[in-house]
Amino acid sequence: MVPRQAGPLAAVSSAEQVTEAWLANRRLSEHTRSAYRRDVASWLAWCAGRELEPLRASFLDVNAYAREIESSGLSAASVARKLSGLSSWYTFLAKLGAVPANPVAGADRPPVDRDHSATVGLSPEEVDALLAAADRDGARSRALLTVLADLGLRVSELxxxxxxxxxxxxxxxxxRFVGKGGRARRRVLTSSAGVALDGYLGGRAEGPLFMTSTGNRLDRHAVFRLVRRLAREAGIESWERLSPHSLRHAFATAARSYGVPLEDVQDAMGHADPRTTRRYDRDRHNLDRDPAYTIAAARARREGGEAGAYPRTPGGSRTG
Structure with missing residues (x-):
């Protein structure tokens, strides 16, 4: 419990205990927990440098903090994410009665383009080249990259x-796996992913699915390094900026371009909000997908156009 006074957060140990209690109260991946710990620690260090008691901070203090970290080179999206975690932390303290209100709630958060993601995506041809490089690299690489490409999983889920x-x-x-927010989820394993996994496992029936040579569970950093190394070997120009998330974006874009309904892609990716899924669809503004072509094709059929003769999009594909 946090007493109804400012004292407990004056000591670092007490602040850490409050943070751990806050994190324990939420269903989060270990990666997200680590990020939130860093965000709170950064705020507490900033307060300490100004002899500011965190429990007495106002929205003006939060504004000053946000502008300072933004001027250090962080993107607006990164600053907004840090403030979001800090806001959740203060909301927890408010529920405990340690603060009268959440100071982040009234702060001026930087505007973020919610219709755009900074993650570098991959074209279908680049995904194919990456898988070919993984095939040359070995059974584990082929299995891992195929699962990422075919299912669009988050690296934490993988x-x-x-x-x-x-x-x-x-x-x-x-x-079956545990998705974001601690939700139990299930996905179909494609035949290509299944064959690749069988070849990699070689009959192994227990333990982590993807392991290091020493038998430990593969970590996210190793997957990041693998994706970039294979992308470089595949000759992908943007290899230095790629991540496992790039394959997740490629999955969403390809699914939508092949006509998979938005709600099905949303369910597959485990998104609570369809607007998030739309951000992953890099091809959503492609004029080939403009519904005007479908409307025109339907009108042509009603007006007695030749059976099966549909207008073509500028890209050459038939509509209808």
């Missing part, structure tokens, strides 16, 4: 998989 998470369900080969 590295959290165990061998016994892979099974069969209602005629489908499937994989």
């Amino acid at each position: 590295i959290g998989l165990d061998v016994d998470d892979v099974g069969f369900e209602r005629g489908h080969r499937s994989v």
Whole structure:
């Protein structure tokens, strides 16, 4: 418990205890927990440098902090994310009665373009080249990259998989995992991913799905390094800026371009808000997908156009 006074956060140990209690109260991945710990620690260090008691901070203090870290080179999205975590921390303290109100709630957060993601995406041809490089690299690389490309998983979901998470369900080969927010999820395992996994596992029936040579679970940093190394070997120009998330974006873009309904892509990716899924669709502004072509094709059919003769989009594909 946090007493109803300013004292407890004056000591670092007490602040750490409050932060751990806050994190324990939420369903978060370990990666997100680590990021939130850093965000709170950064704020507390800033307050300490100004002899400011965090429990007495106002929205003006939060504004000053935000402008300072923004001037250090952080993007608006990164600053907004840090303030979001800090706001959750203060909301927790307010519920405990340690602060009268959340000072971040009234702060001036930087504007963020919610319709754009800074993650570098990949074209279908670049995904193919990356998979070919993974195939040359070895069975584990091929299996790992195929699962990422075919299912569009988050890297935290991928590295959290165990061998016994892979099974069969209602005629489908499937994989079960814990998604964002601690939600239990399941996805179909494609035949290509299944074949690649079988080749990699070689009959192994337990333990982490993806392991290091020493038998430990593969971590997110190793996956990041693998994606960039293979992208460089594949001759992808943007290899230095790629991440496992690039394959997640490529999955969403490809699914939508092949006509998969937005709600199905949203469910597959585990997004609570369809607007998030739309941000992942890098091809959503492609004029080939303008619904005007579909409307025109339907009118042409009503007006007695030749059966099967539909207008073509500028890209050459038939509509209808």
